[in-house]
Amino acid sequence: MRIFDTNVQELKYKVLMEVAYQTWLGNDSFAVFNEIANEIVKKGEPPMSCCIYKDRAIVAERIRIALGGNKDNPNVIQVIDIACDECPEAGHTVTDLCRGCVAHRCADACKLGAIYFDDEQMAHIDKSKCVECGKCADVCPYSAIANFKRPCERACKFDAISMAEEGEAQIDNDKCVACGACVYQCPFGATVDVSSIVDVIHTIKESEDNKKYKVYAMVAPAIASQFTYAKLEQVVTAIKELGFYMVTEAALGADMVAYDEAQELIEKDFLTSSCCPAFVRYIKTRFPELTDHISHNLSPMATLGKFIKEHDPDAKIVFIGPCTAKKAEIKQDHVKDYIDYVLTFEELQALIDSKDIIVEELPETSLDEASYFGRIFARSGGVTAAVEEAVKELNPEGFVFNPIVCDGVDKCKPALMRASKGLMKDYNFIEGMICSGGCIGGAGCLTHGPANKKEVEEYGKESSAETIKSAIDRAEEQGL
Secondary structure, eight states: OOOSSSHHHHHHHHHHHHHHHHHHHTOOOHHHHHHHHHHHSOTTSOOSSSOHHHHHHHHHHHHHHHTTOOTTOOOSEEEOGGGOOOSOOOEEEEOTTOOOOSSOHHHHHOTTOOEEEOTTOOEEEOTTTOOOOOHHHHHOTTOOEEEEOOHHHHHOTTSOEEEOTTSOEEEOTTTOOOOOHHHHHOTTOOEEEOOOHHHHHHHHHHTTTTTSSOEEEEEOGGGGGSOTTSOHHHHHHHHHHTTOSEEEEHHHHHHHHHHHHHHHHHHHSOEEOOSOHHHHHHHHHHOGGGGGGBOOSOOHHHHHHHHHHHHOTTOEEEEEESOSHHHHHTTSTTTTTTOOEEEEHHHHHHHHHHTTOOGGGSOOOOOOOSBHHHHGGGSTTHHHHHHHHHHHHHOOTTOOOOEEEEESHHHHHHHHHHHHTTOOTTOSEEEEESSTTSGGGOTTOSOOOTTHHHHHHHHHHTOOBSSHHHHHHHHHHHTO
16 A cells, blocks of 8 residues: 655655664664665666666765754755756746747847847747846747746745756745745655654663653644554554653644633734744744734644643653644744654654554554644644634633634735735634645645545544543643
8 A cells, every 4th residue: 555645755764764773773873874775776776867876875865864964054954966956947948839930029028138049940048148037938929938947946935945056956044934845846855854763763762661751752633644554543552662651642732722822812802823833934034014913822732842841841752743844843942842853744654664563453542632623723724613612612702703714825925915914804813824735734744635634524523522621621630
């Protein structure tokens, strides 16, 4: 059964799994990682690039990313230069639809003289003169001039990716929100999220079977839509088998956030959600005038991490979810004390397989900490539904909840533009998710399918907590 959407994910997984396997064994020498490259790229098999040696060099770079990436680069999304040389040069290009016409409207429209013609009167563009204005494309009667964008550039809605002098992609860290869209869309896997998988293994091993300190795994509610080859309860058991002391639901943190966010909204009468770190960064970098309106609550991940560490100060907490932006979030000063590491679902799969755990054969371990509303935070509209429920439970006199739900940058941008100009008077809450569909569309998911929303909804209905408040009260009484 196919676990991943793409072969790029499969390759990434193989590297992570082999690195994890050797780390469990205590083999972390450079020679061992050379062996990993040789194991993944075998002689006699068709090369993925020009030759087997380049393939191995690329795998070596993937290993470096799996070991934490370039330490001088603070971004959790990094580019493997040698893997990023197969895309054509981006920008306006004359295609083979050019008929070599007599009119030459393209040349007339270009005021910089960037259009020239060969002996057959076919148009060409001098890139040293072109400023990508697109006027030539607008006037071509055959639509023969196309504006080509690399997949990573097209995926990035923040204009954070451009082409470096040598042709490889480069990321503007000031614009990047770490959403990982470029990671999922690059057909060569040249953009990669930095991994903490080795650090997590060391943390588990050094806990001495959770006697020295306890290691908690906090799973995002989007997990219900992943690992479709086994039952969710078996996946929970598999996580425990890795050596974690406890598996807890980030959805409980979502319950806490929903309740506190509802109270804050009632007091302030206008808020944007704060659970998506990429959305929060988008507001701060592109719409700074709205910064004060971002909910002051921590994200569900950080909220539950804080709760756990208040009860167990020595705890080590690993968040497991679909989001690459969470890897950036835990570096922030107001979050770093609560979450130690972040793994994606891709990395969890590699970690499980590195221990030869057969998930489908494991007994079931149930989770029942969060409410239905905390669990549906994973899909677009879930935050709004939870805040609306919390408002009902708080029952404020005369307060009317008027939300707007946005998922994907193309939907978030116009809502934020209107809010920044004071044109959102009909609404008092903006739920924003940078990934299309919400967290179930995150770059770190194993799969991105239409059934994901349904799976999350069914998972939410399995909760025994009748209200958000009852889930929170139970956690506070039991300390998890």
